[in-house]
Amino acid sequence: MSNFTTVSYKKDELNKELATLLSALLEKKTVDGIMVPCRQPSGTVMQTLITDPVQTAQVDPFAPVAPVSSAKLASSLTAKPSGKKIALVMRSCEIRALIELVKLNQASLDNTLLIAQDCFGRYENKDFYALQEKGLTTESFIQAAQGGTTATDGLDVIEACTVCEHPVAANADIRLCLIGADAGTFSVEAASEKGEQAIKDMGLSGSDNAGKRADAVKTLVAARQDAFTQKFNEYREKINSFQALEENMVKCVNCYNCRVACPVCYCKECVFVTDTFRHDGDQFLGWAQHKGTLKMPTDTVFYHLTRMTHIGNFCVGCGQCTSACPNDVNLTMAFRAAAKVSQDRFGYESGRSLDEAQPLTVFHDDELVEVTGQVK
Amino acid sequence: MSEFEPQIVAFFCNWCTFTAADLAGTSRLAYPPNLKIVRVMCSGMVDPKYVIKAFLNGADGVLIGGCWPGDCHYINGNLKARRRVAHLTEILKQYGIGEDRFWLRWIAASEGTMLQEVAREMTEKIKALGPSPIKTQQEAA
Ligand code: SF4
Ligand code: SF4
Ligand code: SF4
Numbered sequence: 001m002s003n004f005t006t007v008s009y010k011k012d013e014l015n016k017e018l019a020t021l022l023s024a025l026l027e028k029k030t031v032d033g034i035m036v037p038c039r040q041p042s043g044t045v046m047q048t049l050i051t052d053p054v055q056t057a058q059v060d061p062f063a064p065v066a067p068v069s070s071a072k073l074a075s076s077l078t079a080k081p082s083g084k085k086i087a088l089v090m091r092s093c094e095i096r097a098l099i100e101l102v103k104l105n106q107a108s109l110d111n112t113l114l115i116a117q118d119c120f121g122r123y124e125n126k127d128f129y130a131l132q133e134k135g136l137t138t139e140s141f142i143q144a145a146q147g148g149t150t151a152t153d154g155l156d157v158i159e160a161c162t163v164c165e166h167p168v169a170a171n172a173d174i175r176l177c178l179i180g181a182d183a184g185t186f187s188v189e190a191a192s193e194k195g196e197q198a199i200k201d202m203g204l205s206g207s208d209n210a211g212k213r214a215d216a217v218k219t220l221v222a223a224r225q226d227a228f229t230q231k232f233n234e235y236r237e238k239i240n241s242f243q244a245l246e247e248n249m250v251k252c253v254n255c256y257n258c259r260v261a262c263p264v265c266y267c268k269e270c271v272f273v274t275d276t277f278r279h280d281g282d283q284f285l286g287w288a289q290h291k292g293t294l295k296m297p298t299d300t301v302f303y304h305l306t307r308m309t310h311i312g313n314f315c316v317g318c319g320q321c322t323s324a325c326p327n328d329v330n331l332t333m334a335f336r337a338a339a340k341v342s343q344d345r346f347g348y349e350s351g352r353s354l355d356e357a358q359p360l361t362v363f364h365d366d367e368l369v370e371v372t373g374q375v376k
Numbered sequence: 377m378s379e380f381e382p383q384i385v386a387f388f389c390n391w392c393t394f395t396a397a398d399l400a401g402t403s404r405l406a407y408p409p410n411l412k413i414v415r416v417m418c419s420g421m422v423d424p425k426y427v428i429k430a431f432l433n434g435a436d437g438v439l440i441g442g443c444w445p446g447d448c449h450y451i452n453g454n455l456k457a458r459r460r461v462a463h464l465t466e467i468l469k470q471y472g473i474g475e476d477r478f479w480l481r482w483i484a485a486s487e488g489t490m491l492q493e494v495a496r497e498m499t500e501k502i503k504a505l506g507p508s509p510i511k512t513q514q515e516a517a
Contacts, residue, residue, distance in 0.1 A: 241472040242432070242510045271425070302425075302432055308467050309424040341466040346459075360463065363455035365445045371458050371465075372480050376444060 004177065004187040004213075005199065005206035014139055014186070015060050018176070021188065021202045023053035025087055028201040031113055035073065036089035037061045043132060044125075047073050049086075061089045061117045061176065063138045064150075064157060065128040069263035069320050071097035075107040087113040087198075089176075091122075092169035093318035096351020097263035099171060100314045103358055104266050113198055116169030118178040120145035121161025124323055131155060142178055160319025160332045163228035165221050170352065174198060180216025187213070232340060235333045245301055248334065251327040252300040258331055259307060261324035264314035264350070272303050304331075308338040313359050314350045315339035382436040382502040386411040386495075387426065389419045391449040392485045393441030399488035407495035410502075411439065418442070419480070420453025424464045427478065431468070436508045437477045439498055441491070444482040454482070472509045476501060 009017040025031050038048035038058040045063040047070045050056055071094045077086055090098065095116055101107040120142070123131065131152055144150065150157045167179060173195030177187045188204055190196040239248050256272065259265040271277070277299060288294035315338065321331040343349055346359035369375060388394040394415045400407060416422060419442025427438050440461065442454040461480040468478060481494050 236470065240470065245471050302428060305428045305432075305467065306425050309428070309464055312463060312467060337470060338467050341470060342463050345462055345466050360456075360459055363452050363459055365455065368458050368462050371462050372482055374444075374482050 003196075003207040004189050004210050005204040006181075006185050006187045006208050006211075007204070008185045010184070012137075012139065014062070014142075016057075017186075018061060019056040019059050021204070022050075022059060022087070022089075023056040024202045025113070025198060026051065026053040026056070030085070030198050030201040031087040032084040034087040034089065035070065035077065036087075036115075037063055037066075039063070044129070049077070059089075060138055062142055062178065063128075064120065064122045064141050064145075065125060066091060066094070066122045066318075066320075067125055068261065069097055069318055070094045071101060071107075071263035074098050074112075075101050078108045078110075078112060079106055081108065081110065083111070085111045085113065087115055089115045089117060090169075091119045092116060092166040093119075093164065093316045093351075094263065095169045095171055096166065096316040097314075097318065099351045099354055100264050100316070100358070101266065102354060106266060109354075113174070113194060114169075114172045115174045115176065116172035117176040119161075119164075119167050119169075120178075121150050121157030121164065123155065123157055127155045143183070146178065146181070146183075158319045158323065158332075159231075159330075160317055160322065160336075163224060163231050163336070164317055165224045165228060166351075167220055167224070168217055171354070177210075177213060179220060180211060180213035182211075187211075228336075231333060232337055235337050239334070242301065245304070245334070249300050249304055249329055252304070252325075252329050253327060254297045254300060254303065255326065256303075257324040257326060258321035258329075261320040262307075262311065262315075263318060263320065264311050264316065265307065266314075267310065271306070272299070304334065308335065311335070312338040312342035313346065313348055316350050380503060380507060382410050382499055382507075383434065384411045384437040384439055384498060384502065385430040385435045386413045386439040386441060387416050387419070387422045388413055388441040389443060389449075389454070390415055390417050392443035392447065393419075393481075393483040393491065395485035396441075396483045396487050396491040399485065400491045403488050405488050405492045407492045408499040410499045411495055418448065418450050418453035419457035420448070420450060420455075422457060422460075424460060427464060428468075431473055431477075431508065431510055434508060434510060436505075437479070437498060437502045439494070440480045441483050441494075442480065444484055447484060476505060477508065 007017055022034055033049050033051045035047055035049050036059050037045050039045055039060045045060050045065050046067055070090050074088050098107055102109055134153055136152055173192040175189040175191055177189050188199055190199045239245055315335045317336045319332045348359050419440050422440050430438050442457050448454045465475055465478055479498055483490050
């Protein structure tokens, strides 16, 4: 199912239009709360949980910034049932991560209304602030992005976004559509029955066709896919040995920010902060003696490879790991590359569907015979 | 220069492959001493970390031995091992550790000869390949 309603907005009033639509969901009691990116008094944009319709005045869901992946926030809101209905306004990568968390029983979609905004990408936080200082607005960003460019004043969206082939979220009840929209308009798409009902509550009733959207989405996705293929090949060519991997990770200081920021790093306690990795002094000395030298902290490549095995099937390519690293270790491509090869092997795609079992949770007698090459 | 002797870390399931190694021993079926056997309760409990650690610490090969599908003492531990091995292989392969150095084989408790064969085959194969490309790297990377 899919029908679109086009909404027009006056200059500088996109967010006002969106606020009207979202506040209707609270007024009509379609939902009890809405988690949506909102402008904070300091000028930054953070996810905010709104229960009072008046407060929707601050919404800014298309702002090109995402200080944290909201999949983790959605997990805190839904993992234990609150009995309340919540609308979640999220980007595609965040929704894909959320779907993986649902499969891991760390979140639930039972009482949610998923609203996905089209995504042209996000800037690093500091770049976003810097650009705002220079006059960037959500609307100016959208205009430029619709025209095919996300770079402003020498700064561009993060690398992960330049190779993201999911600007449109596959799993949502409602989509806020910008790709292919005429200037001064966006459209609201009902993508599920739940979504259709909610859109009626918003006071929208149209059933326009998608206009140029389908073609525009296709073109954008194709460009991003090409960009990914190119980056992936470059990565494979350059970082193709443990030595090269170690060089790529050499600035890592084991702060583990990358795993905290990763929306699909699901372990409740990471093994790297357990006693398993609290080595004794004589152990370190033993290792050092072996070679005469030991780089410290140790276990950095070990940590990254282990994380790859843990989330290889789930990585959604959001780039939060790279954004969180205080030492500019380029992690996104390493993890997207791990994700590509592992997901390809199992014909799995993270976040594609709630009904697809995660690859390491199902096992069959008659599969993967090529692993051992032995048949009885 | 002496011939390169591969170091192979072998994780053997207690119920099948380890018993096969025992049987090979009692039957005087000699197999290469290059295998350093680690006895585990099930091939399904070989965490990818063990394999990664072995390679990072200079193993030239890692062999996991488990029961044939259908024969697992814990019903499907070996099937879990197979999925995990497929997954980990993809990741290791990107960094130069290919399937030729990382093996999973089914060897039943009664298959002492098969154990001998696999051990010989893997040792020969890795001899031909040469030392692990990680050998030059630091310990505990
Ligand atoms: S990876 Fe970037 S472009 Fe893709 S959905 Fe996330 S923020 Fe948007
Ligand atoms: S955030 Fe950076 S420095 Fe910290 S553990 Fe991750 S890669 Fe290492
Ligand atoms: S590994 Fe990095 S890119 Fe992948 S899901 Fe985690 S934070 Fe996002």
